[in-house]
Each structure stands twice: as structure tokens, then as C-alpha cells.
Amino acid sequence: MKYQKKIDNETLQCEICPRFCKLKVNQEGFCFARKNVNNEIVSTRYGKTTGLAIDPIEKKPLYHFYPNSKVLSFGTLGCNMGCLFCQNWHLTKKDSNILIEEKSYSPEIIAAIAKKYQCKSIAFTYNDPVVFYEYAIDTAICAHKKNIKTVLVSAGFINPKPRKELFSYIDAANIDLKGFSNEFYQKNCLASLKPVLDTLIYIKENTNIHLEITTLLIEGENDSDKMLKKQSRWLIDNLGDDTILHFSAYHPSYKFNKDKTKVSTLFKARQIALDEGLNYVYCGNIIDKNTSTTYCKNCKSPIIERNGYQALKINLDGENRCVFCKTTCKGEF
Numbered sequence: 001m002k003y004q005k006k007i008d009n010e011t012l013q014c015e016i017c018p019r020f021c022k023l024k025v026n027q028e029g030f031c032f033a034r035k036n037v038n039n040e041i042v043s044t045r046y047g048k049t050t051g052l053a054i055d056p057i058e059k060k061p062l063y064h065f066y067p068n069s070k071v072l073s074f075g076t077l078g079c080n081m082g083c084l085f086c087q088n089w090h091l092t093k094k095d096s097n098i099l100i101e102e103k104s105y106s107p108e109i110i111a112a113i114a115k116k117y118q119c120k121s122i123a124f125t126y127n128d129p130v131v132f133y134e135y136a137i138d139t140a141i142c143a144h145k146k147n148i149k150t151v152l153v154s155a156g157f158i159n160p161k162p163r164k165e166l167f168s169y170i171d172a173a174n175i176d177l178k179g180f181s182n183e184f185y186q187k188n189c190l191a192s193l194k195p196v197l198d199t200l201i202y203i204k205e206n207t208n209i210h211l212e213i214t215t216l217l218i219e220g221e222n223d224s225d226k227m228l229k230k231q232s233r234w235l236i237d238n239l240g241d242d243t244i245l246h247f248s249a250y251h252p253s254y255k256f257n258k259d260k261t262k263v264s265t266l267f268k269a270r271q272i273a274l275d276e277g278l279n280y281v282y283c284g285n286i287i288d289k290n291t292s293t294t295y296c297k298n299c300k301s302p303i304i305e306r307n308g309y310q311a312l313k314i315n316l317d318g319e320n321r322c323v324f325c326k327t328t329c330k331g332e333f
């Protein structure tokens with residue numbers, strides 16, 4: 001494996017993500033997707049998915065990337081994040097008591113299935129693709145040969161070298177920004193904020209990846225006005241006011257037993273981000289026409305009207321401009 005370092009005769013360090021797991025022979029990493037086998041760290045989930053699903057692209061969520069197109073989604077077992085509120089914990093946690101059957105799908109077969117079902121893109125999702133990056137890259141190569149786009153849904157907790165390699169195969173990404181404080185990351189995700197912010201800046205400055213960001217809002221944890229203002233300000237200052245941001249509703253899961261996020265909390269967060277100056281802010285995991293519709297940043301007309309995961313009406317011309325005032329909307333349509 002490329003991203004490993006010898007610590008001593010018995011120990012290798014994995015350098016894919018900022019956990020830097022030190023693994024003796026037969027020891028598994030935090031993510032339980034990589035293991036030291038005969039003094040080589042290997043991916044133990046390569047070619048093994050937890051299942052394939054065809055979703056609307058809006059479900060990733062990506063709202064400004066080929067609306068209404070189909071995306072073939074897959075992931076594996078394991079994750080390098082330690083979120084205590086994980087919404088997919090049956091796939092990502094070793095202590096899950098739900099038995100998930102892994103199925104063998106080669107990268108070539110996945111691309112062929114996407115083609116057969118006329119999917120515009122393939123998404124690496126459900127668990128964090130950082131832990132199965134070789135499988136994701138090989139699938140991306142097969143996808144691109146068939147003119148299929150690639151989508152990464154990730155927490156962005158990855159070291160610079162593997163990030164550069166993996167992201168060179170990606171066309172669009174939704175990165176989770178789990179909360180805007182290091183304390184939140186440490187306490188609730190067993191991780192840290194800075195590598196995630198570095199990933200966002202890397203995407204902006206070094207790639208042509210279409211980027212959208214999601215924050216899962218948990219009341220009393222990451223939804224204070226102060227934190228939301230700070231997050232919005234950082235996004236505007238570092239990524240620009242056209243940054244696309246989704247606030248999605250948390251449901252009690254794994255080790256968190258807090259109340260489900262109220263719709264009013266999502267609306268409040270969206271309003272704070274809009275007031276700070278972001279142009280495209282959405283509420284997700286709820287059905288609400290107003291907060292899932294894209295409004296022109298200039299004339300405020302609805303330019304992509306949505307309900308649920310469906311774009312009902314698109315008021316953009318062939319050059320991604322609002323049909324009413326000709327202002328360009330950010331994205332690929």
C-alpha cells in the first residue's frame with residue numbers, strides 16, 4: 001500500500017487519514033477496512049459492497065449537478081470517522097449488531113450496471129470512501145471510460161497525498177461539515193475540524209470538482225446562532241458566497257438519543273446562512289418546497305423548483321442562466 005510508513009519491525013503506520021493508525025501484523029485500523037497483513041497494510045473491503053442502489057442525484061444531496069439524473073450509489077463496510085450520531089451506523093460501526101452481507105462487485109461490473117440503467121453518475125457513499133479509496137478510484141476509471149461521472153460523499157477527513165490522488169478521479173463531491181468547532185469534532189466525531197477545512201480549501205483551489213456541503217443539524221450541539229454565523233462566514237471568506245450548503249435533519253441513531261431536529265431549527269439555520277450572505281442554502285431530510293427550491297441569486301425567482309428529491313421545473317437557459325434575468329447559476333446542468 002502506498003500510504004504506509006514503517007515504524008519498527010513489527011509496526012506499520014497507515015497514512016491515509018489523520019488517525020495515523022499504527023498496526024501490528026493482523027491488526028485492523030480504526031476504520032476496520034484496512035489491516036496489516038504480512039507487514040503490508042491492505043484494503044480488506046476492496047470489491048465488496050454492502051449493496052447497490054439507484055437514487056436521484058438530489059438524494060446525495062447534490063442540487064446543482066444534473067438535476068433529476070440517476071446516480072448508482074454504493075459503499076462498503078467500515079469508516080474512519082467516529083461519529084456518535086452516525087445515521088448509517090449499521091455499515092460504519094464495528095459494534096453494530098445488524099448483520100450486513102457483503103456482495104462482490106468488480107469496478108467493471110458497477111460501471112456496466114450504471115450504463116445499463118442510464119445513470120449519469122456513480123456515487124461512492126454510505127460509509128466514507130476514504131477507507132475504500134482504491135476501489136473508488138478503479139471504479140471511477142471504469143466509469144469515465146463509459147462517460148459516467150463520479151460523485152464522492154465524504155467527511156473529507158483525509159491526508160493531503162491520498163486526497164490529491166483520490167480527488168483527481170472525482171467530478172462532484174458532497175462533503176460533510178459536521179459542526180463548526182474542533183470541540184464538536186473531538187467530542188462527537190472522535191476527529192478534528194482542521195483536516196476537513198483543508199479538504200474544502202483544497203477542492204476550491206486545486207480541482208474542478210463541483211462541491212456541495214452538508215451539515216447534519218443536532219439541536220444543542222451544532223446549531224447555535226454563533227456557530228452557524230461563524231460557519232457561514234468561513235464558507236463565504238474561503239470558498240465564496242456561491243457555496244452550496246445543505247442543512248439536514250438528524251434522527252436519533254447509534255449512541256445519540258437526542259430529539260429529532262425540528263423543522264423550525266432547520267429553517268432558522270438556513271435563514272442565518274442566507275443573512276450572512278450565502279446564495280444557495282437548503283433544508284434536507286424534510287419535505288418542504290420553499291427550502292428545497294433554488295432561487296436566482298439576483299432576481300430571487302425560483303429557477304429550480306423541487307419537491308422532495310424531484311426537480312419539478314427548471315427555469316435555466318442552455319447556458320445555466322436564469323431565464324428571467326440571465327444571471328448564471330452555479331453548477332453543472
Ligand code: SF4
Nearest residue numbers: 014017020021029031
Ligand atoms: S484509513 Fe483507517 S487504518 Fe488508515 S489511518 Fe484512517 S482509520 Fe486508520
